[in-house]
Amino acid sequence: MIRVELPVGLRVLANLDREVTLDVPPPVTPRAILDALEGRYPVLRGAIRDFITDRRRPLVRFYACRQDLSHEPLDTLLPDAVARGEEPFLVIGAIAGG
Amino acid sequence: MSGVRVLVGTRKGAFVLTADGKRDKWKVDGPFFSGWEIYHVKGSPVDPNRIYASQSSSWFGQQVQRSNDGGKTWEPTGKEFRYDGTPGTHQWYDGTPHPWEFKRVWHFEPGIDNPDHVYAGIEDAAIFESKDGGASWTELPGLRDHRTGPQWSPGAGGMCLHTIVIDPTNAKRLFVAISAAGAFRSDDGGKSWKTITKGLNSKYIPDPTAEVGHCVHRIALHKSRPDVLFMQKHWDVMRSDNAGDQWHEISGNLPTDFGFVIDVHAHEPETVYVVPITSDQEHFPFEGKLRVYRSRTGGNEWEPLTQGLPQKDCYVNVLRDAMAVDSLDDCGVYFGTTGGQVYASANGGDTWAPIVRDLPAVLSVEVQTLK
Numbered sequence: 001m002i003r004v005e006l007p008v009g010l011r012v013l014a015n016l017d018r019e020v021t022l023d024v025p026p027p028v029t030p031r032a033i034l035d036a037l038e039g040r041y042p043v044l045r046g047a048i049r050d051f052i053t054d055r056r057r058p059l060v061r062f063y064a065c066r067q068d069l070s071h072e073p074l075d076t077l078l079p080d081a082v083a084r085g086e087e088p089f090l091v092i093g094a095i096a097g098g
Numbered sequence: 099m100s101g102v103r104v105l106v107g108t109r110k111g112a113f114v115l116t117a118d119g120k121r122d123k124w125k126v127d128g129p130f131f132s133g134w135e136i137y138h139v140k141g142s143p144v145d146p147n148r149i150y151a152s153q154s155s156s157w158f159g160q161q162v163q164r165s166n167d168g169g170k171t172w173e174p175t176g177k178e179f180r181y182d183g184t185p186g187t188h189q190w191y192d193g194t195p196h197p198w199e200f201k202r203v204w205h206f207e208p209g210i211d212n213p214d215h216v217y218a219g220i221e222d223a224a225i226f227e228s229k230d231g232g233a234s235w236t237e238l239p240g241l242r243d244h245r246t247g248p249q250w251s252p253g254a255g256g257m258c259l260h261t262i263v264i265d266p267t268n269a270k271r272l273f274v275a276i277s278a279a280g281a282f283r284s285d286d287g288g289k290s291w292k293t294i295t296k297g298l299n300s301k302y303i304p305d306p307t308a309e310v311g312h313c314v315h316r317i318a319l320h321k322s323r324p325d326v327l328f329m330q331k332h333w334d335v336m337r338s339d340n341a342g343d344q345w346h347e348i349s350g351n352l353p354t355d356f357g358f359v360i361d362v363h364a365h366e367p368e369t370v371y372v373v374p375i376t377s378d379q380e381h382f383p384f385e386g387k388l389r390v391y392r393s394r395t396g397g398n399e400w401e402p403l404t405q406g407l408p409q410k411d412c413y414v415n416v417l418r419d420a421m422a423v424d425s426l427d428d429c430g431v432y433f434g435t436t437g438g439q440v441y442a443s444a445n446g447g448d449t450w451a452p453i454v455r456d457l458p459a460v461l462s463v464e465v466q467t468l469k
Contacts, residue, residue: 009133009158013174043174047158051178059157093157 002033003088010048010091014041019088028083030062031074048091049074063090102424103168103466104432105149106440107136110458112151114169117453121430121444124453130172131163138419138462140206141168146466148213150232152203160202162218164232175232179203179220182239188222189251198222198242205419207262210269217288219259223250223276225288238288241274246293246310253278253313253332260418261317265324265341273327273342275314281329283342294342298331302378315358316418320367328370328397330360330418335372337397348397353384359421363446364429368396371423371431371447373416381436382413390433392447406450407441414439419462426467434460 001021011017022036031054038045049056054074056062061070065079065087081087100119106112111129130136134153142148147168153161160179163172179200190196201221209215214231224242226235241259250257258277265271270287273294280298282291293309303311313332320326329336329345333356336345349355354374363369370393376384383389388407391400414437424430431447434440438457443450 007157009155012132012134013158013161043161046177047155047161057157057159096156 001085002028002036002082003085004033004037005088005090007091007093009093010044013043013047016041021085026083028078029075030069030072030078030089033078033089034074059094059096061090061092061094063092064088100426101468102426102430103141103146103468104422104440104442104453105139105141105151105169105462105464105466106434106457106460107139107151107419107462108434108438108458108460109135112136112139112153113454113457115440115453119426121424121426121442126454127169129458130169131161134161135202136461137202138205138464139169140208140464141466142208142213142216143210144208145213146468148208148231150206150208150216152206152218154202160200162203162232176228176230176234179218179224179226179235180237181224181242182237185242187248188257189249191252193251195248198224201256202258204258204260205262207264210264210266217262217264217272219262219274221256221258222252223257223259223279225259225262225272225274227288238284240284240289241282241291244282244291244293246279249310250276250279251311261314263317263319263327265319266321267324271324271341273317273319275317275329277315278311278313278332280310280312281314281317281342294338295345296343297338297345297347298336299334299347300332302332316360318361318370320362323367326367326396328360328362330357330372332356332378335360335397348393350393350398350400352391352400357416358418359416359433361421361423361431363431364423364425365427366394366429366446369394369446370397371421372400373421373433375415381415386410386412388412388414388435390431390443390447390450403443403447403450405448406443417461419464420460422463422465424465424467430465432463432465434463436460 004020104115113128137152139151149165151163185198187195205219207217218226261275263273327338389402414435421433436459
């Protein structure tokens with residue numbers, strides 16, 4: 001099972017209070033995870049990536065295994081530790097505020 | 099038993115404030131959609147249990163929430179706002195053409211015919227319509243395609259369509275306001291539009307009497323006289339007696355005629371309310387005194403309403419969608435501030451008291467009168 005951590009704004013939106021686990025068949029990529037996530041929680045469609053272009057929203061970041069994967073193509077293979085469920089795939093709201 | 103329900107949108111969630119007809123004891127529910135910007139929450143005049151909320155975030159984009167039980171529970175609904183065809187360009191801050199891009203919904207205006215009919219005013223400025231309770235949205239492109247569209251440019255807050263007013267006697271007649279394009283009217287349900295800016299005079303644009311470019315902040319009307327419009331402009335309080343075909347200034351003895359909100363008493367069509375703000379750079383009450391000004395003469399002659407409002411060291415703002423009136427026999431008037439206070443008057447503005455004092459910055463206030 002793939003583990004996904006969402007920022008509080010998206011947890012509020014999807015009525016989640018903890019990490020999400022998803023069954024994602026290989027190859028495990030950001031696109032495959034997002035497809036599975038949005039399939040289970042349709043309210044998240046458009047909140048992480050654009051409806052039409054699939055482009056990541058500008059103030060959303062993807063991290064895993066201490067790497068910033070935000071600028072990698074959505075079809076990039078994720079680290080084995082994410083695929084095995086040992087490490088979460090992190091969806092982050094970019095730092096902002098005062 | 100009559101009562102009121104005040105729907106409050108804030109920078110960090112929505113709140114629902116309820117009271118019986120006396121309006122002296124309030125129940126505060128919320129925050130709903132905690133942490134999200136709630137630009138506007140408004141109920142259907144046909145079915146008060148049907149409420150629409152615009153939920154947005156710089157991080158996560160636009161959501162639309164709908165309630166069928168008066169705001170107790172909410173469900174997400176359609177949130178795709180796609181411009182009709184290829185949207186073309188408007189004018190950017192530097193004068194160059196800039197493509198229309200959806201940013202957020204500023205205002206929902208539920209239809210007067212059925213609760214599933216609702217209009218949405220968005221940034222970049224356009225009007226959308228849903229006939230299925232918000233599940234799907236279709237642009238009424240005649241507005242954005244107006245021949246002046248390529249000249250429209252954003253104000254400091256973005257190029258937003260923030261005001262939609264439906265003629266309560268004629269559902270085909272719509273008024274909208276756009277910052278900073280001006281005001282428009284449709285007489286055919288939104289298919290075609292005309293500018294309604296004659297008489298506006300804005301010194302902050304190169305041609306003060308141009309057809310477009312005026313920063314209209316808010317338009318209000320009384321249901322018994324839908325041809326009489328009141329406008330709070332960037333500067334100037336204005337009135338039209340012919341559905342916007344011609345405007346004249348009614349700022350009169352106001353200490354400053356800059357402001358955002360304007361509204362009309364529920365039972366007295368010549369009684370109008372504004373909250374004067376110091377200037378376009380100083381978005382706080384004149385002299386640090388929070389005063390609602392009331393005209394009982396349809397403008398020009400204004401009286402300050404101060405009882406119960408802070409009269410020193412007050413430096414909040416009252417944003418354009420943050421004032422509303424109820425329709426109980428003794429008309430209630432409500433407004434919210436960027437300091438998080440929501441003030442209510444149960445006697446037409448004579449006296450005021452805060453319902454709540456410490457919400458996040460208030461973006462919008464709407465009121466439902468419950469019979």
